[in-house]
Amino acid sequence: MTTSTRTRVLDRIDLAILDVLQKNGRISNVNLAKEVNLSPSPCLDRVKKLESEGYIEGYSARLNSAKLGQALVAHVEITLKSSTEAVFSVFREHIVKIPQVVSCDMVAGGFDYLVTIRVADMVQYREVLGKIVETPGVSTNHTYMVIEHIKIDSGLTVL
Amino acid sequence: MTTSTRTRVLDRIDLAILDVLQKNGRISNVNLAKEVNLSPSPCLDRVKKLESEGYIEGYSARLNSAKLGQALVAHVEITLKSSTEAVFSVFREHIVKIPQVVSCDMVAGGFDYLVTIRVADMVQYREVLGKIVETPGVSTNHTYMVIEHIKIDSGLTVL
DNA sequence: TGTCATGCAGCATTTAATTCTGTTTATGAG
DNA sequence: CTCATAAACAGAATTAAATGCTGCATGACA
Incomplete structure (x- = not known):
């Protein structure tokens, strides 16, 4: 359990x-x-x-990312060279160390990981993407730049 | 301003x-x-x-989604039938009303929107996907089910 | 029906939030 | 260079909240 x-x-x-x-x-x-x-x-x-009991994991202030100069969000699809646990493991260890990585999910489908990053500008985007693609085992990547946030609501429907 | x-x-x-x-x-x-x-x-x-001044937008308890029966997360790529503002507008209005939609971003690239949903199980996934694809203007969709969350950190790198 | 466990309200005590006052420090004008 | 001014701070006093304790009510169960 x-x-x-x-x-x-x-x-x-x-x-x-x-x-x-x-x-x-x-x-x-x-x-x-x-x-x-x-x-x-x-x-x-x-x-x-x-x-x-762990139902509440903690408390956070919600900060305005645009006002704090982190306005650029991108979703990056990552495919690894092989689907072995060793390769996954290395990727995980590298990705969690990049502070601009907001979320990273392993997915089922046409690629292996969907990584969301938040950066100040394109210069920083290139730096972060560079770190990601240089991770051992990464084969291909494709970026979808966010043009407009329609909804961000991490809240759970509890009632 | x-x-x-x-x-x-x-x-x-x-x-x-x-x-x-x-x-x-x-x-x-x-x-x-x-x-x-x-x-x-x-x-x-x-x-x-x-x-x-809006640097802090509010405060939230972080809840454990798995313990609250919302363990399934999926990313859904949506393409609309046309890229007109009228179609976008209808889509936005519909999507924000679906409580299971965690985030929805308009993106630049091969599709129009990346929608992230959080649901209890596959039955609920089908219901929510149904609502999404029935939205007027939606042409195609593709789902990537999340197998493993590597990192969720909405925190900004402020220092 | 009596006993136990659970959950609640109300009160008392400790701790924190909030307000007020006076002091220091940085800034700019004369 | 000196004085006036404004901004930001520390510390004390007051108000409000958090926390812990006691006893009562309710429901489960023998």
């Missing part, structure tokens, strides 16, 4: 807590308690439990 | 605050102040300012 296994049934109040905290991670416990119709102490107990 | 325009130069302390809050969005102001070597009051002033 891994940590990702659902270990108990969350009730309506737990789900409401998750929903509120997902939308407003910095709400005070007093106000969170009001939102879910509970007094502060059992509310805090539940939050602590959801944290310790 | 849009809200995404950088309107002032952030100093080292501001960037440090953003970096800390991105990693730990629920840290107390007292501890945040210690992290960035400031006393609580000017630290709080800076955080409020970063929020009101």
Whole structure:
């Protein structure tokens, strides 16, 4: 059993807590308690439990990437030279060390990995792409530059 | 000038605050102040300012999607029947209403949109894909199922 | 029906957030 | 070079929240 296994049934109040905290991670416990119709102490107990059980992995400030000079996003499809675990392993180790890599998924289909990167400009894009393609085992790559973000919503539909 | 325009130069302390809050969005102001070597009051002033100026867009709890029964992620490439603004507009309006759509980017290259969806299982995948391909103007689609998440890190490299 | 476990509210204590005041520091004008 | 001004800071005081504790209510189960 891994940590990702659902270990108990969350009730309506737990789900409401998750929903509120997902939308407003910095709400005070007093106000969170009001939102879910509970007094502060059992509310805090539940939050602590959801944290310790791994339903809540942490809290983050959402930063405005454009204002911070990281406006360029690109999706890069990567194909490796062979589909052996050794090659995958090397690729994984290299890719996670590149800070501009936002996400990297192994996929089933016409290529092996879909890598999303966020950079300041084309100069930096070239640098990062260079790092990626120089990774041992990489065969081919194809970039799709993002022209417009229609939706970014990492929130889960919890209710 | 849009809200995404950088309107002032952030100093080292501001960037440090953003970096800390991105990693730990629920840290107390007292501890945040210690992290960035400031006393609580000017630290709080800076955080409020970063929020009101839009550098910080909000705070979120990071939820464990697997434990919450949303373990299946797929990337779907969408091509529209024509590249007119009218068709794009209809597509955008439909896609943002589907809660399982995590992100949707218009891209430059071989197709028009890259849509990422998160669902509980294959049954739900079919439902969501159905909604997407029934959107007026959609011509072709191709799905890449995610086999393994190597990295998910929406964090910006701020320092 | 009695006992136990669970979850809750309310209160008390500790800790943090917030506001206010005075001081330092950087900046620019005379 | 000196004074005026504004910005940013530290520290104290006040307000609010987090946290821990106690007892009550509810439901499960023997």
